[in-house]
Amino acid sequence: MAGIWGFPLWEGQGIAANRIAAALAAIGPGLEPPGAALAAEAWRQAWRPPRLRLLLLAESHMATAAEELATPMLPAPGWPHPAGFSRHLYCPAYGEPSLVPGLAAARNAGTGQYWRLLALAEGSPPPTRAAFPQATGRLAAKLALLRRLRDRGIWLTDASVVAVAGPGGQRLPPAAHAAALRESWRCFHGPLLPPLRPVHVLVIGLAVARVLGPRLDESFPGRWSAIPQPMGARGAAPAAALLDTLAEAMRRHAPAD
16 A cells, blocks of 8 residues: 555554644644655654654754655665655655755755764764765664664654754744644644653753643653753753763663663
8 A cells, every 4th residue: 555655654654644634734834845744754653663662752853845855865775765855864865965866965964963962872983974974884874873773662753743943044933833842742742652652751852841841741750851952952061961861861761682
């Protein structure tokens, strides 16, 4: 059975699509077309561990325009391919212009700060251009890192199913940002995440924690904590503290077997 853009369905995709549509209707016009939200979720679901231990709850993916969603994307060896181009870490073409030659490289900078944070917390070299100048080697290092995280039961998802930020500094206004988080939880994450029974939830983003704190308390009592976004940990000491907290959460809640 075909899913979005002819790619295979993930389990529960029809229900997810209905819930995302409900969230979009409640949130209102955003920074991207509705299809971008479903594409981003397809990439997240492609990397969801069979047994979730540590849930990393970030803010949102980056906004993806309609023409970018439709831009042909070359396959990356070994990677899943559940949807088209999306500005999400789980999409191999995000930050890798060679995989989307029809998209201007200047509009595909990627999310290097998250790759560095996840790799260092996991204890491996960050898959950066400095460490892996060739795209093939860099993509292989990214793939190996994501597989190790999945094997440990670590999954990165986003509190908002719609993008709250985009290229060039676009951001939803504060009221719309809070509404996106609340409605995404009410329509989508509230029914989806608690039944997965993660051992711990680490929220990446203090603004996310402030908005969703009561809902997280109800769903994961005593089993969640929060750290700043990597961009918010400015200076050597805050960055080191952020890394140490994430690394300890991985060791404690999702140890390598």
